Amino acid sequence: MAELRTEEEQVEALKRWWQSNGKSLLLTIAVALALVMGWRAWQERQAAEAANASVVYQNLLEAVNVALGPERSDAQLSTADHLAGTLKSEYEDSAYARLGALLMARLAVEQDKPEQALAELDWVLDHDPEAPQRVLTLLRKARLLGDQGDFSQALTVLEGLDAGEFEASYHELRGDLLQGDGRLDEARDAYLQAMQAAEAGGARPLLKMKLDDLAVEEG
C-alpha cells in the first residue's frame, strides 16, 4: 500500500472503490440473503408439511389398530378411510401416503375386498417407492393375485424380481403359488431356496413344515 500515503488518499481510494463496486456488492449481499431466506423458508415449509402428514399418519395408525382389533366398527373404518384419503390427496408424494396405502390394503383384505386391496398396492407402486418398499408391495400383490386363483399372473409379477433381503419371503411365496398351482416339484425347489435364504434371516418354522410336507422318498 505504498502508493496511498495519506489518510485522505486512502479514504479517497475507498470512496472511489465504493462508487464503482458498491452497487454490485450490495446486490450480491441482497441476492445471497434472499437465497438464504428463501431456502430456509422452503425448508420450514417442507418440515411443517411433513409434520402435518406425520400427525395424520399417527392418527391413521391408531384408527387401523382399532379397526383390526376386537372392537372394530364401521366408524373406525371410515375414519381410517378418510385419513388415508387425506394423506393421498394432500401429501401425495410423502412416504406417509404410501405407508397409509399399504395399511388400507390390509384393511381391504380383512374386509374381503381384494380388488380394492390391489388398487391400494398399485397406488404405492405408481408413487415411486424406495426399493425395499417396492419389493414388499410386489410380494403382497402377488400374494393377493394368488389368492384369487390367478397363479400365472402372480408368478409373472414375481418373475425376475431382485428381492434382495426379502429373498426368503420371495421364494416361500413362489413355493406357495406353485404349490397352489399343483406344480409340486417346482414348489419344493422354491421352498428349498427359501430355506437357504432364510438362514440369514432367522428361523421360519412354517416354511419348514411346508417343505417337509412335500418330501419325497430318498434315492
Place this chain on the structure above:
Amino acid sequence: MLQSIRDNSQSIVAKIIVGLIIVTFALFGVESLIGLASGSKAPASVNGEDIGEQELFRAVELQRRQILSQMGENADPASLDDNMIRSMVLDNLVEQSVLVQSAREQGMAVSPQMIDRSIVTTPEFQIDGSFDRSQFEAVLRTVGLTPLTYRDYLRKETLIQQERTGYSLSAFVTDSQLEALMKLDRQTRDLSYFELPAAAVRAGVEVSRDEVSQRYESEKSIYRTEEQVKIEYVMLDRSELARDIEVTDDELQGQYQQTLAGFEAQEQRQAAHILIEINDDRDAEAALNEARALKQQLDEGADFAELAREHSEDPGSAPAGGELGLNGRGVFVAPFEDALFSLNEGEVSVPVKTEFGYHLIKLERVETTEPPSFEESKPELRQQVVDQQAEGRYVELLEQLADLSFSSGNLDEPAEALQLSIQTSEPFSRAGGSDVVTANSRVIDAAFSDELIRDGVNSLPIELDAGRSVVIRVKEHLEPRQLELDEVAEEIRQELIEEKTAQRLDEQATELLGRLRQGESIDTLAQEQGQALVEQAGVNRNSQDLAPAIRSELFRLPRPQDAAASFGAVELASGGRAIMALTAVSEPEAEALGDDEKRAMRGFLASRQGQQDYQDLVRALKNAAEIEIN
C-alpha cells in the same frame, strides 16, 4: 502479490467466493469451519453421520444401570463385561441411526408438538391423571436422562415406530394362505412302527484292547485333566464378631435416647383447610382478599367446616368440611407444612400462599405416638447396639487384615493377629467349587491369577457378601496333565461300544427299510425281530402319545403314493431305532374352523408376517447404509 489480490478482488470470481463464504456462515454457522479442524474419530459413523463418543457413553451408562437394576441388590458392577455392553449398545445405536436416517430421507418427520403431546400423556409422568413437571424430571433423573436428551430419544423412537408399525401392521394373510396353513398344521397321519432296541445289539458288540489303545493314541490330546487349584483362606465374618460383643446398660440407654430423639418427628397433625385458587378469573390479590374475608368471618365465630364446604376450591376436601386427615411431616408442600406445624391446637392460620392458591389452615388435633418404654424395647436396642459395634469392629479388622496379608508371605500372621482359623479348600477348577468360598467368581478369578499361582502371594480381601470377606492364597496348583491309557481305558471302551452299536443299528435299519420297500410287510419284519408292532391312527403334530423323535420324523416322511405306505427309520432317545411306516395322511375340512378361531389365527399369522417383513426391511436398510465402526 497484494496488488494482484486487489486486482482480482474486483473480478466476478472473487465476488462469488465472498458470496459463498457468506452463505456458508449464514446456513451452517461457525461450527462448519471448526468441525473440519477437530480430528478425533467417532466410535462409529452411518452414511457419514457420526455416532459421538458422548452419545455412546450415555447409552452405555443407561444400559449398565438397566442391567444392574434387573440383577437386583446383589448386583456386582465389576461382573459386567464393559466391552460386550459397549459393542451391543453401539450396534443398537447404529441400527437406530440407520432407521432414523432412512425415515428422514423419505421425508418423515416428528414435530415438537407431537413430542410434547406424547410426553404429557405418558402415565409415568403424571400425578393424579395430569402431567407433572417435577415428576417428569424425577423419573428422567432416575434413568440418567435430561429433558433435552429424552426429547431427542423420543423423536427418534417415534420416527422409527411410525415406519415399523406401518410395515408390520399392513402385512396380511389371505384366505387361501390361511386354509393351506391350517391343512398343514392340523393334518393327521396314521402309522405303524416297531423298535430295534439298542441293548440286544450292544450285548453282542466286542471291543479289543488294541482298538482302545488305537483310539487313545489318535485322540491323546483330549484326554487331559483340568487345571485345578487348592487354596487356603481366612474368613472374617461379621456375625462371628457380633457373638463376642457385650452390651452395657449405659450403651442401651444411649441407644434408647437416640430412638426417642427420632420419635419426636413422628408427630401427626389433623388439619382442615379452605383453598382459594389463583386462576385465570382471579389474580393473586383478589384471592388473597377473599381469603382474608373468610378469615375475618372465622374470627367472628363462623364454623370452619361450613365455610370450607361453601367456599373451598379443593374438590377433594371441600365436601368433608376441608378435612385433610391425620398427617406427619413431608406430606404437604413446604409453606403449607410450615404453617400447619407452627399452629396451636384449634387455631386457624392467616392466608398461606402455595402454588395452588391461598389456604386457610386449621389445626384440629395433634397426635403424638407414644414412644415404647425402655424395658419394652430392650431386645431391639441390644440388637441395634450389637449390629453397630460389630459393623465398626468388622470394618476395623478388615483394614488390619488387608494390611497384614499384604505385608506377610503367608496366612499365619494375619490369622494369629485376628484370631482366625486357616481353612483349606478342596481342589477346584475354573468352573468353581461347591462351597460359598470356592463358588464365588471373584475368588475363582483371584485363585487362578498369575500373582497367586506364580508369585505365591496372599490375595487382597475379597468380599463374599456384605458381612463376610476372605483372604486366600494358593496352596497347590495342579497343572493339567496327560491322562495315562489305564486311567481312561474304560471310558474309551464304552465310547467305542456305543459307536459300534449305533453303526450296527443303522445297518440293520437300512436293510429292513430296503425289504419294506421291496414289498415285505412291516408286520412280518416286526415278528422276525421279536418286537411288537405299534399302530396309531390320527396322530397330530402335538400328539403326546408318541416319542417326540418318532412324531417329528412321522411328519417329515413323504406322503404315501398310490395307496402304498412310505417308510423311515429314526434314532430314539434310548439309543435304539424305530422302523416306521406312514400309511395315510388326512387333512381337515376348511369349515372345521370357527369364525373367531379363524380371525385369531389370521391376526396371529399376519403379525408374524409383519414382524418378518420389518426385520427384512431393517436388514435391507442396514446393508444399504455405509456403516463404519472404529
